[in-house]
Amino acid sequence: MYLYLKCWRSKFETRNRCTQVDGSIDSNVVANKFANHFHKTYSCNNASRAAELYSQYLTRRHEYQGLPLPEDIDVELVSRVVYDLKRGKAADLDNLTAKHILYSHPILPCLLGRLFNLILLCSYVPSAFRPSYTIPIPKLQDCRTKAMTTDDFRGIAISPVISKVFEHCILYRFGHLLKTIDNQFGFKKGRGCTNAIYTIRKTVEHFVDGGCIGGSTVNLCSIDLSKAFDKVNHHALFIKLMKRNIPNELLTVLENWIGDCHTCIKWNDVTSMFIKIDFGVRQGSVLSPHLFAIYIDDMVTHLHARQRSFIVLYADDILIFAPSIQELQTIVSICELELLSIDMCSVLALTY
DSSP, rough: OHHHHHHHHHHHOTTTOEEEEEEEHHHHHHHHHHHHHHHSSSSSSSSHHHHHHHHHHHHHHHTTOOOOSOOOOHOOOOOOOHHHSSTTOOTTTSSOOHHHHSOTTTHHHHHHHHHHHHHHHTTTTOGGSEEEEEEEEEEOOOOOOOOOGGGGEEEEEEOOHHHHHHHHHHHHHHGGGOOOOOBOOTOOOOOOOHHHHHHHHHHHHIIIIITTTOOOOOOOEEEEEEGGGGGGGHHHHHHHHHOOOOOOOHHHHHHHHHTTTTEEEEETTEEEEOOEESSSSBBBBBBBBHHHHHHTTTHHHHHHHHHHHEEEEEETEEEEEESHHHHHHHHHHHHHHHHHHTTTEEOOOOOO
């Protein structure tokens, strides 16, 4: 009987389908519980440090100019982006999907190109680009094994599909200003987790097998960033972008866009009230991964050339390794200082 029930569940039941959260099964109640939960999550780690970053941002922003804008976003670029959009994704709040854009009238890329150029020229983002809806995704593979709470979910935001086209165009036009150090293996085309593992393995073998005189031990430490994407300080991010001399028009667009985003929670067929995203970057946005990578990029660039080879990043996962405990401690201390400076909370894992 047990084997029969197990087989039935594996074929006909969804293990990650959750109907009860925080002791409630009413969809309206659950949706608003998630809204309150995520609203609390989109907050700073340290209020005094957040105030200092805001002051630094205002001082730097006052006289900022940046590089001139490159060439306009042309019809060919918009058409290429639309053609490459992933099909089968969830519809946005207006029930639009990539297929609607792809199979629309051929004049649409021309109109979108003009719209995107006007956005950059006027440094203003249309209000329809700002709202999104967030779907709570269980962190556990099997929701039936425990009583689920809002802490057991992470949110994936579904943005307006036309805003995604604009974000892709920004990546094409300004990608050279959004590059990060080679130690970051996340969010890069043609690079991934296997590349990061290979790099770590070859470096460790170099030390252990005698790359150093007489061989060496290797000491490792991982840094866990607590709710990293949800805690990004917008003013610290804008300071990082100004250091890269991005065009003033693009910076103003990002300030206007990121600083005034709203989302609601969709649970089953119910949507919650809208909440404002005061901190963090939306998971599910096209630009968010690249902006987050820029946000923590200085953690590596502040190390000297030799030390940089001892750190590997994959999104918000950070692994540090060194041939000695002393060297490891030095690198960890530098990384922690940078994380504190951008109001990011970290937790050290075991050292081997």
